[in-house]
Amino acid sequence: MITKKRYERPVIKKLESNMPNKFGMRTEYEPVLHIEDIAIKDLITKYGSPLFVISEKKIRRNYQAAKQAFETRYPRVQFAWSYKTNYLNAVCNIFHQEGSWAEVVSGFEYDKAIRNGVPGSNIIFNGPDKSEQDLRKAVTNNSLIHIDHLDELYLLQEIAKSTKHKPKVAIRVNMDTGIFPIWDRFGFNFENGQAWDALNKIMFTGTLELVGLHTHIGTFMLSPNAYAVAAAKLANLAQRLHQKYDHEIKYIDMGGGFASRNTLKGAYLPGVDTNPTIDEFAEAITSALINSDFRPKNPPLLILETGRALIDDAAWLLGSVIANKRLADGRRSTIIDIGVNILFTAFWYAHKVTPAQKFTSYTEDTVLYGPLCMNIDVIRDNITLPLLNKGDQVVVHHVGAYNMTQWMQFITLRPKVVLIDQNNKVHVIRNNETLENMLELEALPDHLANFDL
Amino acid sequence: MNLKNNIAISDSGFVFNPSSGESFSVNQIGLEMLNMLRQKFTTEDIVTHIEKGFQAERPTIERDLNDFIDMMNQYHLMQDEDE
Amino acid sequence: MKTNKPTLTIGVTGLNAIDSPGPGVAVIRGLREAASFNCRIIGLSYESLEPGIYMHDIVDKTYHIPYPSTGTEILSDRLDYIHEIEKLDVIIPNFDAELYSFIKLAPKLKSKGIHTFLPTLEQFEERHKVNLPEFGVKYDMHVPRSKAVYTPNEALSLEKEYEWPLVIKGKYYDATLAYNFDQVKSSFNKISAKWGLPIIIQEFIHGTEYNVTGLGDGEGNTIAAVPMRKQYITDKGKAWGGISIDDKKAIQLTNKFISETKWRGAFELELMKNKAGDYYLLEINPRIPAWIYLAVGVGQNIPEALTRLAMGWPTEPFKSYEVGKMFIRYAWDMIVNLSEFEKISTLGEL
Numbered sequence: 001m002i003t004k005k006r007y008e009r010p011v012i013k014k015l016e017s018n019m020p021n022k023f024g025m026r027t028e029y030e031p032v033l034h035i036e037d038i039a040i041k042d043l044i045t046k047y048g049s050p051l052f053v054i055s056e057k058k059i060r061r062n063y064q065a066a067k068q069a070f071e072t073r074y075p076r077v078q079f080a081w082s083y084k085t086n087y088l089n090a091v092c093n094i095f096h097q098e099g100s101w102a103e104v105v106s107g108f109e110y111d112k113a114i115r116n117g118v119p120g121s122n123i124i125f126n127g128p129d130k131s132e133q134d135l136r137k138a139v140t141n142n143s144l145i146h147i148d149h150l151d152e153l154y155l156l157q158e159i160a161k162s163t164k165h166k167p168k169v170a171i172r173v174n175m176d177t178g179i180f181p182i183w184d185r186f187g188f189n190f191e192n193g194q195a196w197d198a199l200n201k202i203m204f205t206g207t208l209e210l211v212g213l214h215t216h217i218g219t220f221m222l223s224p225n226a227y228a229v230a231a232a233k234l235a236n237l238a239q240r241l242h243q244k245y246d247h248e249i250k251y252i253d254m255g256g257g258f259a260s261r262n263t264l265k266g267a268y269l270p271g272v273d274t275n276p277t278i279d280e281f282a283e284a285i286t287s288a289l290i291n292s293d294f295r296p297k298n299p300p301l302l303i304l305e306t307g308r309a310l311i312d313d314a315a316w317l318l319g320s321v322i323a324n325k326r327l328a329d330g331r332r333s334t335i336i337d338i339g340v341n342i343l344f345t346a347f348w349y350a351h352k353v354t355p356a357q358k359f360t361s362y363t364e365d366t367v368l369y370g371p372l373c374m375n376i377d378v379i380r381d382n383i384t385l386p387l388l389n390k391g392d393q394v395v396v397h398h399v400g401a402y403n404m405t406q407w408m409q410f411i412t413l414r415p416k417v418v419l420i421d422q423n424n425k426v427h428v429i430r431n432n433e434t435l436e437n438m439l440e441l442e443a444l445p446d447h448l449a450n451f452d453l
Numbered sequence: 454m455n456l457k458n459n460i461a462i463s464d465s466g467f468v469f470n471p472s473s474g475e476s477f478s479v480n481q482i483g484l485e486m487l488n489m490l491r492q493k494f495t496t497e498d499i500v501t502h503i504e505k506g507f508q509a510e511r512p513t514i515e516r517d518l519n520d521f522i523d524m525m526n527q528y529h530l531m532q533d534e535d536e
Numbered sequence: 537m538k539t540n541k542p543t544l545t546i547g548v549t550g551l552n553a554i555d556s557p558g559p560g561v562a563v564i565r566g567l568r569e570a571a572s573f574n575c576r577i578i579g580l581s582y583e584s585l586e587p588g589i590y591m592h593d594i595v596d597k598t599y600h601i602p603y604p605s606t607g608t609e610i611l612s613d614r615l616d617y618i619h620e621i622e623k624l625d626v627i628i629p630n631f632d633a634e635l636y637s638f639i640k641l642a643p644k645l646k647s648k649g650i651h652t653f654l655p656t657l658e659q660f661e662e663r664h665k666v667n668l669p670e671f672g673v674k675y676d677m678h679v680p681r682s683k684a685v686y687t688p689n690e691a692l693s694l695e696k697e698y699e700w701p702l703v704i705k706g707k708y709y710d711a712t713l714a715y716n717f718d719q720v721k722s723s724f725n726k727i728s729a730k731w732g733l734p735i736i737i738q739e740f741i742h743g744t745e746y747n748v749t750g751l752g753d754g755e756g757n758t759i760a761a762v763p764m765r766k767q768y769i770t771d772k773g774k775a776w777g778g779i780s781i782d783d784k785k786a787i788q789l790t791n792k793f794i795s796e797t798k799w800r801g802a803f804e805l806e807l808m809k810n811k812a813g814d815y816y817l818l819e820i821n822p823r824i825p826a827w828i829y830l831a832v833g834v835g836q837n838i839p840e841a842l843t844r845l846a847m848g849w850p851t852e853p854f855k856s857y858e859v860g861k862m863f864i865r866y867a868w869d870m871i872v873n874l875s876e877f878e879k880i881s882t883l884g885e886l
Contacts, residue, residue, distance in 0.1 A: 007509035010483035010521040012468070014528060015476045015584065015881050268707065268732035269636060270607040326520055330527065362480035387480070390513065467878040476874075478882060 085307025170212035216255025224284035235292030260312035315400030339370030356393035550630030551588025566839030754800030
């Protein structure tokens with residue numbers, strides 16, 4: 001029997017002077033057929049589509065590279081895993097096994113870290129919303145509390161009095177680092193003296209133990225220099241504390257926000273080429289600290305809370321083509337089973353999407369839609385894709401950060417997440433949702449139980 | 454609807470419309486379809502032919518062929534029978 | 537001596553020649569006239585209608601290369617393919633938008649025996665339009681006030697500081713004047729759609745424009761510098777005719793630029809002399825300009841010198857140039873067979 005050739009839909013393209021020729025695009029979309037040696041086809045057959053896939057090997061490699069980048073430049077470095085970036089327990093525990101502390105921004109995340117077995121003293125508690133109950137727990141557990149505003153500072157002083165504990169605190173400082181926008185909503189401002197003022201309040205009352213200084217200057221930062229400015233400003237505060245109170249802080253926490261390798265919408269060159277590497281961030285931060293006037297007997301511990309840059313490229317989202325359509329204006333559109341409800345980051349990245357099977361060099365400019373019956377469900381508003389057939393599989397790259405936390409159950413149910421371990425064994429680390437899961441949380445009043453139609 | 458008679462089609466998939474001066478590029482399947490259209494095969498015949506040689510369901514091929522003909526129509530590569 | 541000239545295979549981009557022409561063809565004319573080597577020219581093109589592709593006495597063979605926006609990995613693969621066939625000695629990239637990728641790839645290319653002579657990434661970034669204000673402060677040069685903005689509304693606040701018109705510039709290309717806020721918005725949208733964000737809003741300096749093209753050896757020495765005044769300007773602001781001038785101040789400024797930044801490679805400075813006679817540095821283009829053949833014509837063959845530097849050959853600085861020579865650009869209609877267009881469009885090679 002003659003084997004039939006792979007079908008590809010017929011396509012005719014006008015050759016225009018300003019049009020990228022098909023050649024130029026030929027190799028842009030090399031098919032990605034495997035993740036860590038496991039066939040995508042097999043993963044989808046076994047675990048369904050769509051499917052999140054995380055590589056343990058890649059996470060550990062990323063972590064070790066980041067750790068090395070900082071440790072070769074600075075004597076004392078500690079990472080704290082940013083729970084909000086991805087708080088699946090399996091992911092958190094990979095980081096904890098590697099030596100990361102936990103960085104949390106809510107009571108929910110705090111409890112998750114405790115349940116994962118992180119000692120209270122290795123949890124950094126950030127964010128503007130910490131309830132009195134949360135704070136009491138954190139104080140008794142000796143956790144590191146990063147104060148966001150004065151109300152929190154006063155509340156902590158009361159808790160200190162009533163519990164006879166001396167809470168370990170840092171303040172979060174916001175500042176002008178020469179970048180736009182300035183994140184001034186969190187913490188105390190450096191330039192207008194708020195931060196210095198808050199530090200004085202802590203030092204004077206003596207009910208709290210000031211252990212560190214914290215900043216977090218923005219998200220998806222493309223300028224390592226901004227971190228150098230920030231580190232210098234924190235070092236300046238540390239130096240002033242040293243002078244005025246002879247008090248040495250134990251750590252400087254530079255937060256996170258390092259860009260990953262994703263491409264922001266509106267960028268001309270791909271992020272893989274242009275975004276700074278972790279080494280560049282490390283160089284900026286550590287040289288600023290080393291070159292500052294702050295000369296304590298023991299160099300303060302340098303804490304990094306980077307999340308995105310460690311996890312983004314360690315996860316992929318697999319999906320399938322539902323249909324192809326031609327839009328009224330002649331553009332080609334392809335509908336896949338990956339929607340913005342599970343790929344939140346599609347709102348700000350031009351995610352790289354590759355087919356999971358071989359194809360010819362022909363491509364079409366395509367709008368890539370998700371499956372939701374919602375106009376905003378667009379994965380890529382303009383992407384040059386090979387000619388995909390219904391049922392073909394695609395891979396969305398660099399989805400590890402924020403998607404598995406910011407996703408929502410909307411219109412449809414959330415899919416499975418699998419982890420490929422270091423021996424290429426696949427584990428389901430979060431099951432897909434079922435209708436039963438959803439209904440469990442609901443309650444129906446008796447009088448609404450029945451109806452006739 | 455037929456393919457205009459004077460359309461030049463090369464084996465590499467380069468298509469030239471001498472009356473408008475426009476040129477186009479088609480892929481392998483498109484080229485097979487174009488050549489059959491030129492030989493006045495019916496769409497029915499074309500679908501059957503493609504179905505024999507390629508891994509695809511008849512309705513998919515039918516729909517894609519119609520879309521392809523639509524596109525060629527938009528590019529003014531087709532003409533009415535009596536033209 | 538002449539018989540012993542080595543032959544170099546040189547890849548050149550920028551073969552387009554629309555009303556905002558690419559420098560490629562002019563660069564190749566310089567290379568073909570080089571006294572110290574012979575060359576075989578490999579054109580590297582992005583689009584099928586770049587005229588250089590069809591000039592067979594200028595370009596020996598052309599290959600399409602992928603757009604910079606597809607990333608260095610794919611560009612690198614394509615260059616490997618071309619290198620395998622052609623054995624390239626040197627590549628001279630001539631587009632702003634592709635320079636980043638070539639600078640990033642330079643060490644990799646070098647390891648394969650392909651030489652380039654490009655600015656360092658630090659120099660490339662530092663001179664960027666977005667960073668021009670800091671550049672002016674750092675090297676003590678007059679620059680127009682400007683700001684990189686991400687939304688048209690951010691430009692509103694500048695309205696109070698600068699006077700109309702404002703210059704609206706793309707990250708890589710395109711610049712228009714806007715006389716009111718509506719024009720700012722429309723230019724913002726048009727330019728950002730093509731070249732991404734940010735958009736640079738610059739204060740408009742009244743005066744006379746001068747350009748200098750030059751070459752720095754990366755150690756702070758000026759290898760070449762030729763100042764030119766535009767005589768005929770297209771509506772895109774491109775020189776269609778110009779004259780070499782004797783302008784000591786512009787040369788001084790160029791020497792200062794090269795010695796302070798230790799500029800490596802070719803460049804073009806866009807200068808504006810205001811009524812008081814002060815020079816403002818409007819823009820630093822980190823590559824050879826389209827009017828480079830004037831420099832060749834007045835005695836400073838910058839493409840040749842750049843190639844020598846790339847090869848690591850000893851290269852003497854040019855000492856002088858002829859003042860008062862003009863270039864007058866003209867368009868030239870070639871007759872081309874459709875089969876050639878077919879070849880480059882379907883195979884990506886001609």
